[in-house]
Amino acid sequence: MVIAVSKGRILQEALPLLAIAGIVPHEDPDESRKLILETSDGKTKLVVIRAADVPTFVEYGAADVGIAGKDVLLEYEGDGFYEPLDLKIAACRLVLAGRGQVENDSRRLRVATKYATTTRRYFAQKGVQIEVVKLYGSMELAPLVGLADYIVDLVDTGNTLKANGLVMMEHIADISSRLIVNKASMKIKHNQITDLIGRLAAVTG
Ligand code: AMP
Numbered sequence: 668m669v670i671a672v673s674k675g676r677i678l679q680e681a682l683p684l685l686a687i688a689g690i691v692p693h694e695d696p697d698e699s700r701k702l703i704l705e706t707s708d709g710k711t712k713l714v715v716i717r718a719a720d721v722p723t724f725v726e727y728g729a730a731d732v733g734i735a736g737k738d739v740l741l742e743y744e745g746d747g748f749y750e751p752l753d754l755k756i757a758a759c760r761l762v763l764a765g766r767g768q769v770e771n772d773s774r775r776l777r778v779a780t781k782y783a784t785t786t787r788r789y790f791a792q793k794g795v796q797i798e799v800v801k802l803y804g805s806m807e808l809a810p811l812v813g814l815a816d817y818i819v820d821l822v823d824t825g826n827t828l829k830a831n832g833l834v835m836m837e838h839i840a841d842i843s844s845r846l847i848v849n850k851a852s853m854k855i856k857h858n859q860i861t862d863l864i865g866r867l868a869a870v871t872g
Contacts, residue, residue, distance in 0.1 A: 668711050668852075668859050669703075671730035672696075673718035673739070677844050680756035681734050685713075688866040710859065722748065722847065731852035732860065737842045738821060741785045749853060751864050752846040755871050761785070763837040764828050765817040766810050779809035780819035789819070789839050807831045 670690070672678050678696060685691070692704040696715045704713040714730060719742075721735035726747030734754065738761055761782065769776065779800040780786045790797045800815050807827055809815040821842060822828060822835060846867060853860055 668732065668856055668863070669714060669730040670711060671714045671716055671721045671724040671733040671735075673721050673735050673844070674715055675718070677718065677734060677736060677757045678715055681754065681844065684754060684756065684867060684870050687870045688863060719743075725847050725849050728849045728851055731849050731856055732863065733847045734844055735847060736844050737840065738782060738785070740845060740847070741840065742782050744784060748847045748849055750845050750847050752868055752871065754844045754846055754867065756844045758841070758843040759821045759823040761819065761839040761842055762822050762835045763789075763817055763819055763839060764807075764822070764833045764835050766833060768836075769816040776817065777815040778817045778819055779806050779815035781806065782819055785839070786819045807833060 672681050689708050690711050691707040692713050693706065694701060694704055696704060696713065702714060704715070706713060714724070716724065718736060718739050721733040722740060722743040722745060724730040725733040726745045733748070736757060740750065775796050775798045777798045777800055778786055778790070779802050781802060781804070783799045783801050786799050800809065802809065806818040806820040809818055810833060811831060817836065818833070819839065825835065828835060846864065848860055
């Protein structure tokens with residue numbers, strides 16, 4: 668079985684859970700240059716990849732199982748996997764933030780975000796027309812330099828917003844990491860995968 672895990676904070680918080688489930692990589696994923704890591708559970712390998720690539724690996728069956736943030740899953744336009752378990756790690760919120768209410772009738776509001784699809788869907792549900800400015804990082808900068816009126820971004824402590832004079836305006840979604848499973852793998856490797864789900868469910872409560 669191959670498990671794809673998002674790099675960074677999710678990996679750091681997932682490793683202790685996987686260890687309790689009996690899966691410990693032979694090498695430190697932060698140090699190793701290997702892309703496929705063997706583990707203490709001889710049947711399981713880990714691939715550590717960019718967060719946005721995890722659903723793709725799982726949908727196409729390159730990984731049987733994935734660990735990815737709900738933010739990435741909301742943004743991903745595919746349904747080739749199951750989402751059986753909330754691992755309750757890397758928890759944060761997806762929010763609309765800005766410098767305060769913008770008075771503007773003359774043009775559409777501009778919203779800067781990495782989450783273009785989720786942002787469009789959110790405003791479409793509210794019946795509000797906006798223009799999405801797609802960014803890949805440092806969203807908080809956009810309202811400060813006049814690139815956008817608002818941002819849609821992840822917030823944990825709120826310190827980053829505060830440090831940049833921004834305030835949270837609307838809560839869009841609660842985010843945490845989820846276990847996702849390729850649909851075919853769920854059938855073919857049913858025992859192995861349900862066993863993993865059971866062990867992780869016992870840890871996450
Ligand atoms: P904070 O200052 O604690 O509110 O964190 C906000 C910054 O951390 C923003 O740049 C977010 O994009 C990023 N961030 C917060 N929570 C997460 C998370 N669970 N996963 C990835 N990035 C996050």
